[in-house]
Amino acid sequence: MSIQDKVPVTIxxxxxxxxxxxxxxxxxxxxxxxxIAVIENEYGEVGIDQGxxxxxxxxxxxxSNGCICCTVRxxxxxxxxxxxxxRDKFDYVLVETTGLADPGPVAQTFFMDEEISSEFTLDGxxxxxxxAHIDQQLGRSDESSEQVAFADVLVLxxxxxxxxxxxxxxxxxxxxxxxxxxxxxxxNAKVPIETVLNLSAFDLDQILKRxxxxxxxxxxxxxxxxxDLDAGKYELMLEEGPDPEMSLVALANQGESEEELKDGAxxxxxxxxxxxxxxxxxxxxxxxxxxxxKLEDKGNKSFILNIEKPTKIGLFTQHxxxxxxxxVIKSDENKEISFNxxxxxxxxxxxxxxxxxxxxxxxxxxxxxxxxxWMGRLLSEKGVDIFRTxxxxxxSGNPRRIVFQGVHMLFTAQxxxxxxxxxxxxxxxxxxxNLNEKEMQEGFDKCLI
Amino acid sequence: xxxxxxxxxxGMFHEGWTAEVNDYAIACGWALKGKQFIVGDVSGGLFSFxxxxxxxxxxxxxxxxxGLLAMAIHPEGEIFATSGQDGNVQxxxxxxxxxxxxxxxGKGWVEHLKWSNNGLxxxxxSSKKVYVFNEIGEEKWISEDHPSTxxxxxxxxxxxxxxxxxxxxxxxxIVNNKTNQKLEWQGSLVSMxxxxxxxxxxxxSQDNSVHFWRRSSGxxxxxxxxxxxxxxxxxxxxxxxxxxxxxxxxxxxxxIGNGPEGTMPGELCHHTEPISSLAFSNKGMLVASGSRDxxxxxxxxxxxxxxxxxxxAFAGDLVGAISWRPDDCALAAVNAKGVVxxxxxxxxxxxxxxxxx
Numbered sequence: 181m182s183i184q185d186k187v188p189v190t191i192x193x194x195x196x197x198x199x200x201x202x203x204x205x206x207x208x209x210x211x212x213x214x215x216i217a218v219i220e221n222e223y224g225e226v227g228i229d230q231g232x233x234x235x236x237x238x239x240x241x242x243x244s245n246g247c248i249c250c251t252v253r254x255x256x257x258x259x260x261x262x263x264x265x266x267r268d269k270f271d272y273v274l275v276e277t278t279g280l281a282d283p284g285p286v287a288q289t290f291f292m293d294e295e296i297s298s299e300f301t302l303d304g305x306x307x308x309x310x311x312a313h314i315d316q317q318l319g320r321s322d323e324s325s326e327q328v329a330f331a332d333v334l335v336l337x338x339x340x341x342x343x344x345x346x347x348x349x350x351x352x353x354x355x356x357x358x359x360x361x362x363x364x365x366x367x368n369a370k371v372p373i374e375t376v377l378n379l380s381a382f383d384l385d386q387i388l389k390r391x392x393x394x395x396x397x398x399x400x401x402x403x404x405x406x407x408d409l410d411a412g413k414y415e416l417m418l419e420e421g422p423d424p425e426m427s428l429v430a431l432a433n434q435g436e437s438e439e440e441l442k443d444g445a446x447x448x449x450x451x452x453x454x455x456x457x458x459x460x461x462x463x464x465x466x467x468x469x470x471x472x473x474k475l476e477d478k479g480n481k482s483f484i485l486n487i488e489k490p491t492k493i494g495l496f497t498q499h500x501x502x503x504x505x506x507x508v509i510k511s512d513e514n515k516e517i518s519f520n521x522x523x524x525x526x527x528x529x530x531x532x533x534x535x536x537x538x539x540x541x542x543x544x545x546x547x548x549x550x551x552x553x554w555m556g557r558l559l560s561e562k563g564v565d566i567f568r569t570x571x572x573x574x575x576s577g578n579p580r581r582i583v584f585q586g587v588h589m590l591f592t593a594q595x596x597x598x599x600x601x602x603x604x605x606x607x608x609x610x611x612x613x614n615l616n617e618k619e620m621q622e623g624f625d626k627c628l629i
Numbered sequence: 630x631x632x633x634x635x636x637x638x639x640g641m642f643h644e645g646w647t648a649e650v651n652d653y654a655i656a657c658g659w660a661l662k663g664k665q666f667i668v669g670d671v672s673g674g675l676f677s678f679x680x681x682x683x684x685x686x687x688x689x690x691x692x693x694x695x696g697l698l699a700m701a702i703h704p705e706g707e708i709f710a711t712s713g714q715d716g717n718v719q720x721x722x723x724x725x726x727x728x729x730x731x732x733x734x735g736k737g738w739v740e741h742l743k744w745s746n747n748g749l750x751x752x753x754x755s756s757k758k759v760y761v762f763n764e765i766g767e768e769k770w771i772s773e774d775h776p777s778t779x780x781x782x783x784x785x786x787x788x789x790x791x792x793x794x795x796x797x798x799x800x801x802x803i804v805n806n807k808t809n810q811k812l813e814w815q816g817s818l819v820s821m822x823x824x825x826x827x828x829x830x831x832x833x834s835q836d837n838s839v840h841f842w843r844r845s846s847g848x849x850x851x852x853x854x855x856x857x858x859x860x861x862x863x864x865x866x867x868x869x870x871x872x873x874x875x876x877x878x879x880x881x882x883x884x885i886g887n888g889p890e891g892t893m894p895g896e897l898c899h900h901t902e903p904i905s906s907l908a909f910s911n912k913g914m915l916v917a918s919g920s921r922d923x924x925x926x927x928x929x930x931x932x933x934x935x936x937x938x939x940x941x942a943f944a945g946d947l948v949g950a951i952s953w954r955p956d957d958c959a960l961a962a963v964n965a966k967g968v969v970x971x972x973x974x975x976x977x978x979x980x981x982x983x984x985x986x
Contacts, residue, residue, distance in 0.1 A: 234714075235736070237756070239777050241795050241817035243836040244851075250836055254777060254795060254817050257835075258740070262714075265653045265671045265949075265965070266696065293835070294857040294876075294903070 186301040187273055189260075190377055191286050193327040194308030195279035195317050199337040203308060203369035203376070204276055210373050217270040219259050221278040232270055234259050238278060240285050248564050249589035252289040257296060264299045272377065273300065280323050283307075283330035284567065287587045304381035307331035307361075308369065311342045311350060318353075318533065325535040328354055329567040329611045331361045332381035340367045348524045358611050359537035360570055365438060384570065384583040385596055399445060400452040401427070403500040405519035406434050406441075407493045413511040414485040416465060416495075421504035424476045426497060427456055430485070432467045434494025436521040441494075445525065448496040459483060475504070482509075492520070500524065535567075538617045540608040540624050545576035550627040555591070558623065563589035565615065571608035572596065576629050641927065641940035645959060645971040646683030650676045651690065654949045654963030656700035660709060660723040663954045666971065667723065668963050669700040669711060676969075677726055680954065683971065687726040693717060701742035701751070706955075708764065710751055712739035718753055720766050730766035734758075745784045750803065752790050754779040759792050761803045770803040780819055785827035793821040793832055798842070812842045812849070820860050824868035829884065831871055833859030839873050839882075841889075850890045852882065861907035865914050870895075870934055872916045874904035879918055881934030895934025899926040899941070905948050910957045915939070917960055919948025925962045927974065944970050 194200050208216060217232035236255035243250040256275065263273065277286060283305055290302040307327045310317075317324040328334065334354055339347055351363055364371050418426075429448040434440065447468075456472035461481040465471065475481055485493065485508065497506070501522070508517045551573065559566065569586035573593075584593035608624065652670035660667055665686060666678045673693040677686040693713025702709040708729065712718045718732040718739055737756035744751055750769065753760045756778055761770040777795035785791050788804040795817045800809040817835035824831075830842040837855040839862070842848070857875035864871050871882045871889075879897040882889035900920035909916050914930040923944050930936035947965035953974075954961070961971045 237778065239795065241777070241835060242815065244814065244816045244834075245836065252817070252835065254780075254835070258738075258778065258780075262671075262696070262698070262738075265655060295860075 186299060187263075187267065187271060188303035188378060188380075189273040189275060189290065189300050190303050190379075191283060191305045192274060192276045192308070193279075193281060193283050193286075193305065193330070194335075194337075195310060195313070195324055195327075197313070198279070198308040198310040199335075199366075199369040200276055200308055203306075203335065203337075203371070204274065206369055206371075207274065207373060207377065212373055212377070214272045214377070215270045216272045216274055217263055219256065219273065219275045221276055221281070232263075232266075234263075238281055240282070247589070248284070249288060249587070250292060251285045252292050253285050256286065256289050257293055260296050260300060264295075267299075280321075281327075282323060283327055284588055287330065288590060291587065291590050291592075302382050303377070304332040304379035305330050306333045306335065306376045308335045308337050309354070311336050311338045311347060311365075315350065315353075325357065325533065325613075326567060328357050328361075329535045329613075331358060332379055333376055334358070334361045334363045335369065335371055335376070336363055336365045337369050338367065339365045345524065352525070353533065357533050357535045357537065359539055360568070360609050360611065382585065384572075384585055384594075399449060399525035401429070401445075401448060401496045401498050402525055403495075403497050404441060404444065404523040404525065405495050405497075405501055406436050406521040407495070407508050407517055408490075408520050409485075409487045409493055409508075409517065410490045411487050414487065414517070415482040415509045415511055416485055417480050417482045417507045417509055418473065418475060418504040419480055420478065421475065421499060423499065424474075425458075426473050426475060426499055426504065427452065428465070428471055428473055428498065429469065429496040430465050430467050430471075431494040431496070432491050434492050436492070441521070441523050444494050445496065445523075452496075534613050535611070536615065538610045538612075538615050538620055540571075540621055541605065542624065542628060543603060543605045545574050545604055545629045546606060546624075546627045547629050548575045548578075551575075551624075554623050554627050558620070559586065559589045559591060562612065562615070566610055566612035568611045569609070571606070573606050573608075574599065574604035641975050642925075642942045642960070642972040643975055645973045646678075646681075647971070648676070648678055648683045648685065648969040650674055650963070650967040650969065652967055653965045654967050654969065655697065656711075657950045657952050657961055657963045657969070658700065658702040658709070659952060659954050659961075660702050660706040662706055663956060663959070665706075665723055666952075666961055666969075667700070667702065667709060668969055669697045670967055671696050673697045673713060675700075675711065675721075675726060677723070678969065680959070680971075683969070689726050692719060698738055698740050699742045701744050703744050703764070704746060704748045710742050710744070710753075712742050712753065712755075714738050716755065718742065718751075718762075720751070720764075732760075732762060732766055732768075734760060741779065741782045743782050743784060743790075745787055745790075747787050749787070750784075750790075752782050752784065752803075754782045754792065757794075759790065759801075761790065770801075770806060772801060775799070777817075780817075781821035781832075783821055783823050785823050789827070791821065791823060791830065793818040798830055798832060800844075810844065812844075814840055814849070816840065819858055820862050822862040822864050822871065824864050824871075824884070825866055826868055829864075829868065829871075831862055831864075831873070833862055833873065833875065837875060852880075852889070852894075855880070857903060861904050863907045863909045863916065865909045865916070865930075866912050869932065870909075870914060870916075870930055872897075872907055872909065872918075872930075874907055874918070876903050877901060877920065879904060879907065879916070879928075881916070881930060881936075883932060883934040885932050892933075895930065895936060897926075897928050897936060897938075899928065899938055900924050906951045906962075908951050908953060910953045911955060912957060915957070917951050917953065919944065919951045919962050921947045923947060923964065925951065925960070925970075927960065940972075940974070942970070942972055944968065 239254040464484040580595040656669040695714030741754035781793040820833035859875035881895035902922035906919040
């Protein structure tokens with residue numbers, strides 16, 4: 181049976197009160213043409229009159245060998261074993277877990293049990309977090325940080341109850357914990373259905389086709405302000421700040437919605453990757469370029485912004501506006517124009533969560549044998565603490581890219597597309613608890629040729 | 630199954646009859662001493678056929694809302710019980726399929742049913758509890774909650790019931806409401822069979838092993854190395870051989886002498902896909918196996934557990950269940966498409982000293 185014939189399964193996790201049932205009901209009531217079978221935990225309360233809703237007690241079965249990767253969910257094996265016989269009745273499965281569930285055994289069930297893996301394929305793990313309470317929950321329970329760590333998609337729910345500042349801080353905390361996940365903000369669990377179903381998150385081939393990297397960007401800038409400006413000449417004024425210079429990207433036609441801000445941020449990340457052109461005070465700021473404002477001089481420094489026709493300008497700055505008391509002033513009226521929207525991005529952050537992501541990116545080839553030994557040892561020693569692994573590797577002598585992924589100690593690697601003219605490189609992302617970044621990077625570096 | 634062409638019955642399978650039910654057939658069995666053959670499908674359809682001809686006698690639909698999970702025919706063959714996702718057990722009469730009694734056990738799935746050998750008791754497993762009722766549907770005993778959902782039940786003698794769940798097998802004297810024995814082992818037990826004398830307990834485990842206990846001596850052993858979880862187990866009627874399978878291969882352990890510990894098991898490799906049903910004949914050392922690939926094979930085994938196929942047939946699709954007629958002169962297989970196949974099974978009597986006509 182090929183993967184296309186297998187029934188996709190989405191796992192929905194999240195703490196009590198995070199909005200799982202709301203999301204579930206939303207998915208079920210939407211017209212998407214799918215017939216969805218729902219496996220609910222014993223406290224679940226799907227309100228929709230839906231044909232296939234099955235309640236199951238969460239039963240976590242450890243094996244006598246004590247191996248954590250062999251731990252599976254017995255209830256899912258039973259229920260899915262029965263659903264297999266009713267494949268004409270549904271074409272998608274949603275598994276809702278309780279807030280206390282460890283996503284590891286749920287995911288492992290789809291790899292460890294032959295009967296299940298021959299009929300079902302894990303499509304993705306979606307974790308809902310209650311924006312108002314997740315900060316406390318993360319401090320109090322291992323389960324909530326594990327659910328964040330395992331997520332392919334994090335729905336940051338109930339955003340209407342939290343300030344934008346707090347959301348931004350929270351988002352960067354979550355991003356730190358899981359750099360592979362996609363974060364979606366929502367009120368009342370209102371998310372586009374395609375952002376949670378049919379992700380093929382465990383089909384690396386597919387993912388890499390859509391996005392060339394497993395890593396969500398880390399932003400090299402801390403602040404964005406969007407200014408609604410009429411045609412004319414403006415000055416960008418900065419006072420003394422913490423640095424004698426500051427990087428900046430100015431984008432024209434910058435929208436103000438979260439999505440548009442993210443799009444702008446993504447463009448800016450790419451521009452920031454290019455070498456910055458230095459700009460002395462008194463010069464005009466170009467659009468869509470990485471520039472470096474020279475700020476050594478004492479007192480106010482001003483740069484010119486020329487606006488030909490009315491537009492919204494997005495300024496993506498290395499530091500926050502406040503740090504330099506940055507202002508935009510309309511020259512002829514000498515009037516300060518304040519921003520319409522601001523957005524903070526946390527670029528550099530202290531890492532205070534036990535759960536975090538480690539990314540290793542290196543150009544060059546690795547020695548397959550050395551890598552095997554290293555990974556083998558790493559997973560056997562740290563497999564309990566490593567929740568998920570994804571990556572691609574360039575093996576010396578192999579024309580094809582090797583993609584791999586793992587859940588705890590379970591690990592698969594397979595050849596992917598040919599490298600062709602692309603520069604050979606490697607990207608590994610580990611999400612886990614108390615991982616030693618330096619040690620892991622050094623370990624990987626020894627595998628490079 | 631594009632590569633497998635249907636082929637005519639050969640060897641000892643002779644043409645019998647075929648019929649169809651509405652949905653994926655998951656349970657079947659012979660009633661009225663082989664005069665009737667009853668099939669249950671996953672959506673709750675029940676169908677009774679004439680054992681010799683396949684002519685339909687009666688049918689019932691939607692017997693359990695949510696679907697059927699198990700069926701057990703009383704050893705006398707006059708009545709049978711079914712259970713389903715609706716939390717109900719129905720006891721019906723075989724002749725007309727008439728409902729005699731409905732037992733409601735709550736909202737959990739009722740997954741396992743077993744009549745005691747003398748037919749006085751019906752054991753029922755639903756979630757973490759096991760219930761015993763008598764033939765007319767009166768409740769006789771209820772267990773405490775097990776540590777997890779009960780995965781298998783079987784009678785070890787007329788009053789003693791064995792239950793398997795995560796981490797243990799328990800023996801209950803259901804007449805005196807007493808726990809006779811607990812066999813503990815950390816593992817998820819997915820299947821259980823007892824030797825006919827009730828001494829040997831065999832359980833298939835999620836971690837791809839089979840665990841044995843000998844109740845009389847307290848010795849236990851673990852047989853590892855299965856490629857998949859051994860969901861299918863069957864003892865022959867003498868208790869000498871235990872056929873097990875968690876893949877396309879059948880592994881047969883022989884309990885003759887000091888075995889099976891330290892011995893090489895017999896291996897039967899007749900199927901291309903994993904076994905989906907496995908059953909010894911009522912008497913003698915014939916084992917029938919059905920596979921996900923739709924093949925059905927009967928093999929005649931030697932004392933060491935090895936053996937040769939004596940007949941094979943193609944059932945058309947994944948074999949949901951197989952059942953030997955009480956006289957072993959016919960073998961039935963029902964499949965995932967709802968097709969029922971019954972083959973006459975003929976054994977030349979001079980080859981075997983007993984058991985077959």
